[in-house]
Amino acid sequence: MRHLLSIAILLVNADRWAMARGALLAVTVLVMGAALLGLSGWFITATGLAGLAGIGIAFDVFRPSAGVRFLALGRAAARYGERLLTHDATLRALAALRVVLLRGFARSDARELSKLRGEGALTRIVSDVDALDGVVLRLILPLGAAILTHVLVFAVLGLIVGWSVAVVIAGLYLSFGLAILLRLGRRTVAPASEAETQGQHLRRGVIDMIRDREALIVAAVLKSKEDRLRQIDGAAREAARQLDRAERMSGFWMSLLIAGVAMSAFLMGAALLDAGSVGPAKAVIGLFVALALAEALLPLRRGVSELGRMSGAAARISNLLPRIDQTENRYGQVDAPLLSLRLPGGEREFRAGETVALTGPSGVGKSMLLMQIAGLLPTSEVMVKGLRPDDYADDTLRGIVSMLPQRSSLIAGTVRDNLSLSGDFTDAEVWNALQTVVLADALIKRDGLDTKLGEGGAGLSGGQSRRLALARNLLKRSEILLLDEPTEGLDAETADAVIQGVRAALPDALIMATMHSGANHSVFKKTIELSA
Structure with a gap:
């Protein structure tokens, strides 16, 4: 994890302003989504109650409906901008990382440089750099946006509905959501790393077999080479199945968590309604907001499930970074022989x-x-x-x-x-x-x-x-x-x-x-x- 943290810092620092804009839009998307469902829930409940009371004609439907349209359109625009900016920032960060690596290789000695001629080393480096795009897109930005969104929603819900509803939603999501993600991370680190390793072996093996097929045919070992590749493919598939099972199981537990949080928010709102602290329309806001906050939690599954792959890539890339040239710019002695x-x-x-x-x-x-x-x-x-x-x-x-x-x-x-x-x-x-x-x-x-x-x-x-x-x-x-x-x-x-x-x-x-x-x-x- 230490290597992953250092790579994350390097990627974020590559273009901090672009990362900040993307993070701001990611939070905007989640906050507007929570506000949209909360306002919609309030609006539906309030109009229904007004109709039952026989005062529907006097109920102001224009301003809430305008707010719903604004939040819906604004959320769509923010989502588009967030996708555009975060991917652009990530590509810039990966480009900067590649430049850093090339500068490091430039100061490597001849023996180290000769090792890079093989397709194994090159494909390993390319695959590792590509794996690191998930550090920002699927870990840092979603996790930071989820935490900040929960904090903002907690404050707004506490002021509008009641602090008990806000505490229930934030407490259950942050505690149980973190537990589910930690369990997913422990279960997927090994299979994610194994799937990546076996995939690399399979790609190199296929390249070697195609390149040396004439020699393998003459030596009558082509069949054994194919059998070995099938074994590697089987190991990669088994690791992928373990990864998929762990991710689907975490999805099941998250679905239960979302349902549980929504029900808890509804019951807490009902308790406040029974106590006369809020009206019926406000009492259901917590239910809809709890459902909306699931959008902040669910995307984290993929990032956590790829933690093993990203951690291995970060460790290998970090071992190359100290080669960066930090030598003082000196120009030699004037009177010395060439x-x-x-x-x-x-x-x-x-x-x-x-x-x-x-x-x-x-x-x-x-x-x-x-x-x-x-x-x-x-x-x-x-x-x-x-x-x-x-x-x-x-x-x-x-x-x-x-x-x-x-x-x-x-x-x-x-x-x-x-x-x-x-x-x-x-x-x-x-x-x-x-x-x-x-x-x-x-x-x-x-x-x-x-x-x-x-x-x-x-x-x-x-x-x-x-x-x-x-x-x-x-x-x-x-x-x-x-x-x-x-x-x-x-x-x-x-x-x-x-x-x-x-x-x-x-x-x-x-x-x-x-x-x-x-x-x-x-x-x-x-x-x-x-x-x-």
Whole structure:
């Protein structure tokens, strides 16, 4: 519950004014509903009594009927506005939460980021964020509106009808209603969490089976995979049935509570009538108001029944939130070398405009060193302008250092979309970058910058995808450019043109590249050989 409370505070603070407007309209809807039924009950009873007394022609029916129409129309308008504003505020809050999570992931190290490549982690995060929309819509706003409405109705009923009627209605609803909801919460936390967990397993299992169906068929294990998915589906259905039974049982007890409160209010009104404290028309107001207040209680069932799902999601999301970057915005030391590395052979310093090749056998740590320089792995052996990469705010570090990893990420969209991830650039700048990486001619033959790419850059060869990602790095024009096997998969002529083009495009940048072959290229003025 602690995690759920922290997430609730974060969501409410995302747009407090929008939340407040939605909450105000939610209370308005409930209060107007109670006033509508109370006035209608009084009006019906009063007109009936006037007719029986033979004075119906003298009874003023216009003002009460006008009040009924006003409350009915006003309640409908308030309900529409409440739905509109609360959903809008919730969507804004969830958007803010996603931004917070992305900022947190941006400061994660390479190992943590690599875990996000799997569909399991991504679907888990997406599902958790979606589950949290109920925190505001089905818990915070309905619960707050219900409590405030009961307080207001208690005060008005006490003044108009009598405090005994107000105490009976508020006391029974708040005490027994809370007991029913608490019982529902205890009974549904486990099945709600189980249903969500099994649903996640089922979705991942189906995705895996479809993706690997050829291998499963060849291995003759497709049937066992299907049986396992049926078992997971059965477990998810059983948890959903338990959840449904608990919710329906709470609905039964709430129906009894509503009937009991209405009857108690009616009897208390009759007692006041018998004592001569109120007239017959006022005596029935409590009955109708008690029925109207059921609208404040019933919506809470769904929110409480999903408490297990929301609590689990909140706990997992809360564990990601501390990753948010709170680093002070520092810009390095003026007189310090651009890059300093503490290597086994001693400390090495590198200045702007140098081109350095990293060599060594596979697994010796070349890629890891680049990731340390880029701030993607913790280290105390690297200094960028006299400061450790961890000492920089993320935005500042990304302005100094950019990196082309071995696995480059492209998005579904156009070539322009992929290159625009680095910022806003003119078409001339973009074409210059593509010309530098020897990719312009291939794209001109297609649709140029509007060439459509599929998920992960589908539509380009492996070498073309890497060169497009390299062009994206060139557009940033950072002070340090780190390249992890930039010529992998390229023929010698293209590799030579790319290396020469990158050096010419960024004459003032420090370029450091890991090279399995080609480290003796004339562009590289320094070579660092790492050993196991």
